[in-house]
Amino acid sequence: MTDLTTEQRDILALVREFVDRDVLPNASRLDHGDEFPETMVETLREMGLFGITIPESYGGLGLDFVTYALVVKELSRGWISLSGVINTHFMAAWMIENFGTEEQKAKFLPRMATGELRSAYSMTEAHAGSDVQAIRTRAFRDGNEYIVDGQKMWSTNGLRAGMVMLLAVTDPDAEPRHRGMTAFIIEKEPGVAHQPGLTVPPQLKKLGYKGVESTELVFEDFRTPAASVLGGADGIGQGFKYFMAAVELGRVNVAARALGVATCAFETAVKYAQQREAFGKQISSHQAIQLKIAQMGTELRAAELMVLDAARKKARGERADLEAGMAKFFATEAAQKSVLEAMRIHGGYGYSQEYIVERLYRDAPLLILGEGTNEIQQLLIARRLIEQNRI
Numbered sequence: 001m002t003d004l005t006t007e008q009r010d011i012l013a014l015v016r017e018f019v020d021r022d023v024l025p026n027a028s029r030l031d032h033g034d035e036f037p038e039t040m041v042e043t044l045r046e047m048g049l050f051g052i053t054i055p056e057s058y059g060g061l062g063l064d065f066v067t068y069a070l071v072v073k074e075l076s077r078g079w080i081s082l083s084g085v086i087n088t089h090f091m092a093a094w095m096i097e098n099f100g101t102e103e104q105k106a107k108f109l110p111r112m113a114t115g116e117l118r119s120a121y122s123m124t125e126a127h128a129g130s131d132v133q134a135i136r137t138r139a140f141r142d143g144n145e146y147i148v149d150g151q152k153m154w155s156t157n158g159l160r161a162g163m164v165m166l167l168a169v170t171d172p173d174a175e176p177r178h179r180g181m182t183a184f185i186i187e188k189e190p191g192v193a194h195q196p197g198l199t200v201p202p203q204l205k206k207l208g209y210k211g212v213e214s215t216e217l218v219f220e221d222f223r224t225p226a227a228s229v230l231g232g233a234d235g236i237g238q239g240f241k242y243f244m245a246a247v248e249l250g251r252v253n254v255a256a257r258a259l260g261v262a263t264c265a266f267e268t269a270v271k272y273a274q275q276r277e278a279f280g281k282q283i284s285s286h287q288a289i290q291l292k293i294a295q296m297g298t299e300l301r302a303a304e305l306m307v308l309d310a311a312r313k314k315a316r317g318e319r320a321d322l323e324a325g326m327a328k329f330f331a332t333e334a335a336q337k338s339v340l341e342a343m344r345i346h347g348g349y350g351y352s353q354e355y356i357v358e359r360l361y362r363d364a365p366l367l368i369l370g371e372g373t374n375e376i377q378q379l380l381i382a383r384r385l386i387e388q389n390r391i
Contacts, residue, residue: 303335
């Protein structure tokens with residue numbers, strides 16, 4: 001990446017130093033204890049990363065999406081759970097900046113920029129994973145308020161966040177159905193599991209992606225001001241469009257996280273291969289190991305180029321759903337393959353919790369499932385390619 005600006009290089013160097021110094025030595029311990037990385041998150045706040053793309057006029061760093069994607073890669077090289085703390089926050093801030101009213105921007109963005117206010121992002125429901133139009137959470141207008149009823153799943157930061165970007169059905173009779181959905185900026189008490197109209201059950205137990213909570217959100221007669229509709233009156237019925245635009249960003253984000261995981265797996269494997277000896281020489285001298293390293297390195301470089309391509313196109317304000325989808329699909333599959341190859345290079349030690357590969361092996365599957373499964377992703381990619389090549 002020789003075409004980065006001095007500013008980009010400086011912030012990436014700062015993040016890389018933080019990851020090497022504070023994250024990599026402690027991530028596995030926190031992961032195995034499923035502990036929230038409080039100290040690391042405070043450092044993210046001090047570095048201004050909660051406001052990385054928020055305009056300077058609202059107290060943020062005002063950096064571009066490419067820089068954000070590269071920062072996510074570096075954080076994920078250390079621990080994807082750490083990047084998860086800022087990802088939903090970033091998506092919510094982007095939605096407010098692009099679709100919110102001036103009042104909403106002034107109210108939320110300055111506090112989001114400092115990390116004083118952190119956001120969750122809630123779209124998925126138990127019966128409606130990739131089929132977003134099948135959500136059932138309802139929001140009824142009652143005077144100057146909306147009453148929200150429904151149950152959301154897989155809400156990252158759902159407990160600790162002070163606000164939630166929520167997608168709900170406001171017009172169940174709308175045709176097509178997605179035109180009856182509205183986005184809400186839900187304010188809540190951070191860290192409180194039971195508050196009027198909202199219950200946050202104990203966090204979901206997961207194979208990996210530990211340390212950052214993934215929760216359900218149960219709304220029952222929860223009241224939120226009409227002013228919490230994202231975009232105000234003009235935003236009613238526009239929620240599906242707003243959320244899908246953010247998901248496009250999220251797919252680049254997931255691809256960047258996969259790039260970070262694959263980078264960690266590759267670097268760890270190459271280092272170990274030069275330290276471990278078998279049959280009288282370093283295992284890096286054996287052709288079987290060299291083939292694995294060559295494949296890992298090649299796929300890692302290809303994934304990096306695809307992530308940068310998608311991020312740059314999105315940063316220019318162009319349509320990037322095809323590029324984002326391809327980057328997400330390729331990079332996450334490459335990460336899954338890389339961590340398995342890293343484990344095989346480590347042999348029995350790769351199965352031990354004493355080595356980082358074991359954690360990477362549990363974290364990588366999240367990426368092929370998150371922001372739309374890779375099976376769904378391939379269908380979307382195919383549709384766009386056919387659309388571009390109609391005869």
